[in-house]
Amino acid sequence: MSAETIATIWAFIIATAVFLYVCMDGFDLGVGILFPWIRGQKDRDLAVNTVAPVWDGNETWLVMGGGGLFGVFPLAYATIMPALYMPIIIMLLALIFRGVAFEMRFRAATDAQRIWWDRSFSGGSYAAAFAQGVALGALVQGVEVQGRAYAGGWWDWLSPFSVLTGCALLAGYGMLGACWLVWKTEGEMQDQVRGLARGLTWLTLGFIIVVSLVVPFLLPQFRDRWFNFPIILTALPVPVLVVVLTWRLFRGLEEAGTGKEHRRVVWRDGVPFACALGLFFLSYTGLGISMWPMIVPPGITIWEAASPRDSQLFMLVGAAVLIPVILAYTAYVYWLFRGKVKAGEGYH
Structure with missing residues (x-):
């Protein structure tokens, strides 16, 4: 295979890893985002127990995406990181702080301590989600590069568009978290989060529309991709x-919780979550249509940013072994902890 072909394969691998991270870590960040609106300590415990078996493994894909970018597209890594130092540092610190709060809330000696750990868990979720959205917006709007190095300022990542995408991702993760809880809970808890899911879905759709209207006007390449025939047919x-x-x-939210056959009800309740993932996939696809083949807009393509062919090929062999193992393990964990989560069951 040529170096260009391997680089293209790696671009799809990294894009898939990032998307899997957004999907898998998105819903458990969404659970933290919903904490201020979940009534009662028992309901919060129940919400956390729905993600306890899987939340730490979900972040595997973030490591793979970042590591793959460093190893396969070093020029992109060297320009993106200086441009996004602040939001990336905030995201990583928030994820660490959130992980500590996740563990400590179950070990709090008093109710007052648990309330503070709950607030920490929720605050870390908000900070991580918003920072991810800001980083995405800052990348999409373009990075100033001169002589194969970042040439912008320290605050270039902060703009109206990056704040918009930060708020959009907060709403989207909240929607994912609410739909996840609709799938994994029942009774009063399910009714509570079903209302949240409706509102957050409308809010997410509003952000999707606004971001979609703005993106084509950020760069001429985006505008050509969306408004020129026949390229527009792909979009x-x-x-x-x-x-x-x-x-x-x-419609899935209306049908959730209805019916008598337990197994069928469980899978029916998962329809809103599947549709929410579909909305994320379509948004991600639209972003890919806009950016391809750029990895650092507006001027660095995946082929220009790629490492030497032998390095790409060496890591591709490793990825061909490790990725199926990670996917199989992840699928097994999700299958093992399938079904509804009831009060009093789960993480301790």
Whole structure:
């Protein structure tokens, strides 16, 4: 295989790893985002117990995405990191702080201590999600590069568009978390989060529309991709599918919890979560359509940023072994902890 082909394969591997991280860590960040609106300590414990078996493993894909970028696209890593130091540092610190709070809330000696750990868990979730959205927006709006090095300022990452994408990701993760809880809980808890899921879905759709209207005007390359024929034909299915998935998501929320056969009810309750993941996938696809083949807008492509062919090939062999193992283990864990989570059960 040529170096260009291997670089293209790696671009899809890293893009897939980032998407899997967004999906898997997104819903457990979403649970933390929902904490201020979940009533009662028992309901908060129940919400945390739905993600306890899987939350730390979800971040595997973040490590793979960052490590792959460093090893396979070193030029992109060397320009993106200086441009996004602040939001990335905030994200990592928030994830660490959130992980500590996750563990300590179950070991708090008093209710007052647990309340503070709950606030820490929620605050870390907000900070991590917002920082991820800001970093994404700062990358999409373009990074100033001169002579294969970052040439922008310290605060270039902070802009109206990056704040917009930060708020959009907060709403989207909240939607994922609410739909996850609709799937994993029942009774009063499910009714409570079902209402949150409806509101957050509308809010997320609003952000999707606004961001979609702004992105084509950030860079000429984006505008050409979305408004020129016949390239626009590749993008037309995206908004249509967004409408279809949104309709099915709301219908799934109406149907959640109905029926008598337990196993069928569990899978039916998972429809809103599947549709929410679909909305994230379509948004991610739209972003990919805008950016391809750029890895650092507006001027660095995946082929220009790639490491030598032998380095790419060496790591590709390792990835071909490790990725199936990680996928199999992750699928087994999710299958092992399938079904509804009831009060009093779970993490201790």
